[in-house]
Amino acid sequence: MKYWAEIDINKIPDIKITPPGPKSKQFHERASKYMKGYSSQVKLFPVVFEKGYGYTLKDVDGNTYIDFSSGIYVSSLGHCHPKVSEAICKYAKTLMNCHDFTTPIKTLLLEKLASITPGDLNGIQLYDSGTTAVEAGLRAARMVTGKLEFISFHRDFHGKTLGAISLARIDKSSGLRASGFFLVPRSYCYRCVFKMEYPSCNLYCVDYIEEVIKEETTGQVAAIVLEPIQGWAGSIIPPDGWIQKIRKLCDKYGILLFADEVLTCMGRTGKMFAMEHYNTIPDIVTLGKSFGNGFPVTAMIISEKYKDVLGQISASTSYGGNPMACAAALASIEVIEEENLCENAKEIGEYMFEILKQIKERHKIVGDVRCIGCLGGIELVKDRNTKEPFLEAGILIYQKAFKKGLAWVPAGHILRLAPPIIITKEVAKKALSIIEEAIYETEKEFGY
Numbered sequence: 001m002k003y004w005a006e007i008d009i010n011k012i013p014d015i016k017i018t019p020p021g022p023k024s025k026q027f028h029e030r031a032s033k034y035m036k037g038y039s040s041q042v043k044l045f046p047v048v049f050e051k052g053y054g055y056t057l058k059d060v061d062g063n064t065y066i067d068f069s070s071g072i073y074v075s076s077l078g079h080c081h082p083k084v085s086e087a088i089c090k091y092a093k094t095l096m097n098c099h100d101f102t103t104p105i106k107t108l109l110l111e112k113l114a115s116i117t118p119g120d121l122n123g124i125q126l127y128d129s130g131t132t133a134v135e136a137g138l139r140a141a142r143m144v145t146g147k148l149e150f151i152s153f154h155r156d157f158h159g160k161t162l163g164a165i166s167l168a169r170i171d172k173s174s175g176l177r178a179s180g181f182f183l184v185p186r187s188y189c190y191r192c193v194f195k196m197e198y199p200s201c202n203l204y205c206v207d208y209i210e211e212v213i214k215e216e217t218t219g220q221v222a223a224i225v226l227e228p229i230q231g232w233a234g235s236i237i238p239p240d241g242w243i244q245k246i247r248k249l250c251d252k253y254g255i256l257l258f259a260d261e262v263l264t265c266m267g268r269t270g271k272m273f274a275m276e277h278y279n280t281i282p283d284i285v286t287l288g289k290s291f292g293n294g295f296p297v298t299a300m301i302i303s304e305k306y307k308d309v310l311g312q313i314s315a316s317t318s319y320g321g322n323p324m325a326c327a328a329a330l331a332s333i334e335v336i337e338e339e340n341l342c343e344n345a346k347e348i349g350e351y352m353f354e355i356l357k358q359i360k361e362r363h364k365i366v367g368d369v370r371c372i373g374c375l376g377g378i379e380l381v382k383d384r385n386t387k388e389p390f391l392e393a394g395i396l397i398y399q400k401a402f403k404k405g406l407a408w409v410p411a412g413h414i415l416r417l418a419p420p421i422i423i424t425k426e427v428a429k430k431a432l433s434i435i436e437e438a439i440y441e442t443e444k445e446f447g448y
């Protein structure tokens with residue numbers, strides 16, 4: 001029996017007091033005296049949670065929500081999976097941290113991880129945040145190739161340290177991009193910057209990268225860094241062939257392919273790793289978020305042929321791969337396998353995509369929908385012809401659905417869907433009907 005089987009589907013969501021309720025407000029106000037750096041998710045809906053169980057979350061006012069964000073793509077196996085919680089508790093009582101010394105549990109995790117990563121990806125270094133793993137990947141790429149430059153993509157997200165920021169969109173808060181980092185348009189077919197159409201475009205966006213290599217870089221590109229499927233940008237799935245063509249380009253120029261799977265790994269997209277959808281093996285991959293199902297554990301993994309560089313890039317950190325982290329990650333992988341959760345995510349994704357297409361039919365402000373596994377997006381537009389992003393609607397729909405009991409992720413005019421991969425069709429359907437209700441009410445408010 002699944003650990004969450006005792007959740008009564010008829011009783012979720014259960015909103016007793018309009019959220020954010022009085023206790024939420026009080027706690028949040030007290031915390032906000034000291035802390036200001038909230039995500040837009042919290043700024044737009046400052047509810048205060050105190051419990052998580054399976055695909056549900058409970059706030060301090062006694063409201064129960066369906067979790068459709070997995071705590072920002074993290075708790076993919078649901079909150080507090082007993083096997084993962086017990087694994088963490090065991091090491092919380094015996095050995096919490098011992099720098100980067102080998103421990104038996106770390107050895108077991110490394111062996112397991114190497115057995116499930118595609119191809120020869122088995123040079124592994126463990127970290128405690130996605131960003132740190134990405135930074136290590138950049139250093140490793142430089143060390144392997146002896147080259148210094150990087151190419152990445154518009155609207156990809158890789159973290160918030162200087163190197164990671166330099167791979168993505170910059171603004172006033174980030175300051176200038178470090179030198180040697182070049183950005184190119186992404187294969188965002190719904191809004192192709194080249195105004196072309198797939199497949200007749202022959203993936204011109206990849207040909208364009210070659211132009212950038214020739215015209216803008218010194219020709220010393222260490223790696224092309226990409227999210228196989230964009231998360232933060234709004235669950236944007238590349239057309240088939242895009243990643244494969246980039247792999248060829250990398251091989252032509254002796255550039256490493258670095259797949260940042262911090263968000264897409266561990267079954268989220270219906271396969272253990274999203275790159276598997278494209279039958280492409282990167283040279284470097286980063287894992288995070290769902291990797292420890294809530295415990296901070298991440299990894300930078302490099303191809304067997306390059307793994308000696310891990311000994312040359314000062315790779316260790318204070319907490320990376322501590323025994324609790326290793327136990328959480330190992331237990332999480334075992335759960336995915338034992339409960340056949342990649343398959344579940346795949347089926348849920350297909351099911352949700354069918355419903356999303358119907359939602360698009362029924363609502364003019366829905367310009368595009370997409371879904372792969374438990375990673376979906378609803379793109380809102382003011383007009384289907386102009387495709388003008390409908391940011392105001394995105395905010396309103398997010399807040400309305402949250403009030404009705406759906407804990408989820410906003411992304412401006414793109415509504416992001418990221419339920420735990422344990423979710424059932426029944427619960428997914430319920431969540432999508434809450435979203436549709438919120439879309440309907442918002443359309444009416446804006447006079448559509």
Ligand SMILES: Cc1ncc(COP(=O)(O)O)c(C=O)c1O
Pocket residue numbers: 128129130131132134157158159160227231232260261262263288289
């Ligand atoms: C693709 C990707 N890479 C890296 C990161 C950074 O991970 P962390 O927040 O754990 O530092 C994120 C976080 O959202 C991400 O989505």
